[in-house]
Amino acid sequence: MSMKLFYTPTSPYARKVRVVAIEKGLKDKIELVIAPPAENPPELQKTNPLGAVPALQLENGESLYDSPVICAYLDSLSKDNPLYPSSGIEKFRAMRAEALANGIMESGVAIVYERRRTDTGISQKIVDKHLKAIDRAIPVLEAECPAFGEAVTIAQIAYATALGYISFRLPEISWETKAPKLAKWAETFSERPSMKETVPKDL
Ligand SMILES: N[C@@H](CCC(=O)N[C@@H](CS)C(=O)NCC(=O)O)C(=O)O
The missing domain is CATH 1.20.1050.10 (Glutathione S-transferase Yfyf (Class Pi); Chain A, domain 2)
Known part of the structure; x- marks a missing residue:
């Protein structure tokens, strides 16, 4: 099972997360799922009670939101191309x-x-x-x-x-x-x- 990213192709917050995923070499580990918040997708709302994109479902079923949390998490998954200074x-x-x-x-x-x-x-x-x-x-x-x-x-x-x-x-x-x-x-x-x-x- 891979991670799942709920997103829309126009959300700038989701784009930030997608760019981070690509720059970190994690693209193949994330399944992209289009979830327009206005349509109240149940899977999105289960992943993020606020019903906003982006929302990331981890492999163990746990979820992460909002975009700065997801970006920092993805950055932590590999030491290559560190995006955040550590201290x-x-x-x-x-x-x-x-x-x-x-x-x-x-x-x-x-x-x-x-x-x-x-x-x-x-x-x-x-x-x-x-x-x-x-x-x-x-x-x-x-x-x-x-x-x-x-x-x-x-x-x-x-x-x-x-x-x-x-x-x-x-x-x-x-x-x-x-x-x-x-x-x-x-x-x-x-x-x-x-x-x-x-x-x-x-x-
Ligand atoms: N602070 C959030 C903002 C996320 C957000 O507002 N996303 C918009 C799409 S661009 C959304 O899902 N809006 C619909 C809603 O909140 O119901 C983040 O950084 O992820």
Whole structure:
């Protein structure tokens, strides 16, 4: 029995996990199962009571969520290509980077959900709040990216998948024009097989 990853092809959190799995050489150990949360798939809800993707079912039937927990677990499975520094302030900087990327994803997803609402009108106040958060986060990534080394890290994977989601769903934000160094780095990073294999697409 292999591990099972419940995911959707558009979830940026799930993409982060899938990129981690590929970069760690664990792809063949994980069965990918599409589980759109809106359809209330019982297997997903059994694996993650919150009903959100990504959720990972381990070989012993135990489950792990949410995405930072899954990424850290997958990283721990092999010593090759370590993605998280093991100690010191570096470890917490990596966790902070992942939190920042997750926040960008949350704001992006919130804007998309808000715009799709049909029950009441769109709350421009909510949309603006999330747009501003993304606007404040992008310069932080722009300032950090020149220090990225050759080795792939969780910060790079998290940033690349967060930015990929914004480009996919909210291209009008046009973060690339506001952060040229980041745009160049992201373009190069997007050539990695792990990124190419996980490009978001609607079902
Ligand atoms: N903090 C979670 C967020 C996961 C999340 O919000 N996933 C979205 C899809 S992009 C989802 O499943 N939403 C549906 C729901 O929560 O019911 C993580 O990092 O994994």
